[in-house]
Amino acid sequence: MKKLISPLDLTTQEIDEILSLADRIMENPTAYAHKCDGKILATLFFEPSTRTRLSFESAMLSLGGKVLGFSSASSSSASKGESVADTVRTVECYADIIAMRHPKEGAAAVAAANVECPLINAGDGGHQHPTQTLTDLLTIRRLKGHLDNLTIGFCGDLKFGRTVHSLIRAMMRYEGIRFILVSPKELQIPDYIRDDLTAGGFDFQEVERLEDAIGEMDILYMTRVQRERFFNEEDYIRLRDSYILDTEKMELAKKDMIVLHPLPRVNEISVEVDKDPRACYFKQARCGRFVRMALIMKMLEVE
Amino acid sequence: MLNIDSLERGVVIDHIKAGKSMEIYRVLELDKLDCSVAIIKNARSKKSERKDIIKIEDRIDIDLDVLGFIDPNITVNIIDGGKIVEKKKLTLPARVVNVVKCKNPRCITSVEQELDHVFALTEKGVYRCIYCEQEYQPQ
Numbered sequence: 001m002k003k004l005i006s007p008l009d010l011t012t013q014e015i016d017e018i019l020s021l022a023d024r025i026m027e028n029p030t031a032y033a034h035k036c037d038g039k040i041l042a043t044l045f046f047e048p049s050t051r052t053r054l055s056f057e058s059a060m061l062s063l064g065g066k067v068l069g070f071s072s073a074s075s076s077s078a079s080k081g082e083s084v085a086d087t088v089r090t091v092e093c094y095a096d097i098i099a100m101r102h103p104k105e106g107a108a109a110v111a112a113a114n115v116e117c118p119l120i121n122a123g124d125g126g127h128q129h130p131t132q133t134l135t136d137l138l139t140i141r142r143l144k145g146h147l148d149n150l151t152i153g154f155c156g157d158l159k160f161g162r163t164v165h166s167l168i169r170a171m172m173r174y175e176g177i178r179f180i181l182v183s184p185k186e187l188q189i190p191d192y193i194r195d196d197l198t199a200g201g202f203d204f205q206e207v208e209r210l211e212d213a214i215g216e217m218d219i220l221y222m223t224r225v226q227r228e229r230f231f232n233e234e235d236y237i238r239l240r241d242s243y244i245l246d247t248e249k250m251e252l253a254k255k256d257m258i259v260l261h262p263l264p265r266v267n268e269i270s271v272e273v274d275k276d277p278r279a280c281y282f283k284q285a286r287c288g289r290f291v292r293m294a295l296i297m298k299m300l301e302v303e
Numbered sequence: 304m305l306n307i308d309s310l311e312r313g314v315v316i317d318h319i320k321a322g323k324s325m326e327i328y329r330v331l332e333l334d335k336l337d338c339s340v341a342i343i344k345n346a347r348s349k350k351s352e353r354k355d356i357i358k359i360e361d362r363i364d365i366d367l368d369v370l371g372f373i374d375p376n377i378t379v380n381i382i383d384g385g386k387i388v389e390k391k392k393l394t395l396p397a398r399v400v401n402v403v404k405c406k407n408p409r410c411i412t413s414v415e416q417e418l419d420h421v422f423a424l425t426e427k428g429v430y431r432c433i434y435c436e437q438e439y440q441p442q
Contacts (some may be wrong), residue, residue: 084411092307099316103409104411105407105408105410105436105437106410106411106412106432106435106436109433110411110413124411127435127436190436192436195425199427211392231408
C-alpha cells in the first residue's frame, strides 16, 4: 500500500490491521515513540485545516519523525501557478511520505500518479477523506465493539460531505449494514454513491426529517453544511440550519446510540448535547491521532 | 434527392444519430484531411427516421474508441474497389482521453489546464471522470 486516495484502496484486512495497531498504540504510546526516527512527513495543505493537519503532524512527531510543509495554498508555490504534479514531485525530494489536502476533487489522484513515495489523501474537495474514515472506523469499533450489523444514520450535507462519502463506501464492505440518509433534497448523496448502494443491494433509505429516523440508528453521523462548498451564498444560508441536534431529538434515540461528527461543528449539534454520554465526537477526534500513527507506520513499512 | 458519388476507395461512417455528424467531424479531426469528405445530414434510414453519414475518400485509420464512446450503434464500412470490404463493429471503450471535458467546476481538471480529461467506463455502463467521479452526461 503506497497511496491512499479512497478508503477502498485498503482491503478490509488492511483496515483491520491498521485499527488493531492503533488500538495497541493507544494502550502504550511510548513503545512507538521512536518507530519513525529519521523519517520526514510533508503536510501539503492547499486548504486550511486544524484537526487533520495537526493530527498528522502530532502523529509523526509522536513516532519520533519530523514534519515540514505548508498550511495554505497562499504560502506555497501554488500561488505562483505551480501545478499539483510539480509541487509533489519537488516535495518528494525532501520527504519520505506526503499527506496532502486540496480544495479540488481528484487532486490527490493527480498527485499520486506523479510520485513514488507513499502519499495520503488528507481530503480532496467534496470527494474523499480516507483518514477521517479510518478515524471513524476506529471510533465505531472501540465504542460498539464491531463494524458489522449496524444501522448508521448520516445527517446534514450528504452532497458535499467528503467524510460521508468515504465512510459510506467503507461501511458498505461490512455485513448487515443499514444506511439512513437524512438531508434536504438539495444536499442528498451524489449519484455515484447512490449507484454503489443500489448496485450492491444495500438496505438504505433517504429521509428529510431526523426525528422520523433517529430512533432506529445505532450511530448518528452528523455533518456541517460547509460554506466553502457553495458557489452561491444564498443557497448556503438557506440550507445551513437544516438540522440541529438537540436534547429533545436525543430523547428519541436509542440509549446506546453514539453521535459522531468529523468536526469542526458550528451549530448543528447544540452544546448542551455534549454532556450526553452518547456524544462521542471528542473521543473520535482523539482517535484521529492514533489511527494516523498506525497508518504512517504501515505506509512506511515500519514494524 | 441529394446525390453524392459512391466511393471507390475510402471509409463510410454510417448510422450516425441525426445531428451528431459535426461532432464526429470535429472529434476525428477530419478538417485536417486533404481528401474529400462529405457530410450528409438527415438522410433517410431503414433503422431510424433520420441519420447522418460521413464519407471519406481515403483509407484513413478511424479512432473506433472515440466513435464507440459517442454512439456504439454507428457503423464503419471500409470501401475498396467500390465495395464494402470490411464492416467494423463498435464497442464502448474502457476509457477515453480528451474526447470530452469534465464539467464539474470542483474537479481538479477545471483549474489545471495541462491535465488530460479522462473518463472511464464503470460496471454500470456509464462514464465517470477518473479524478472527481462525475458522470459524463451526453448532451
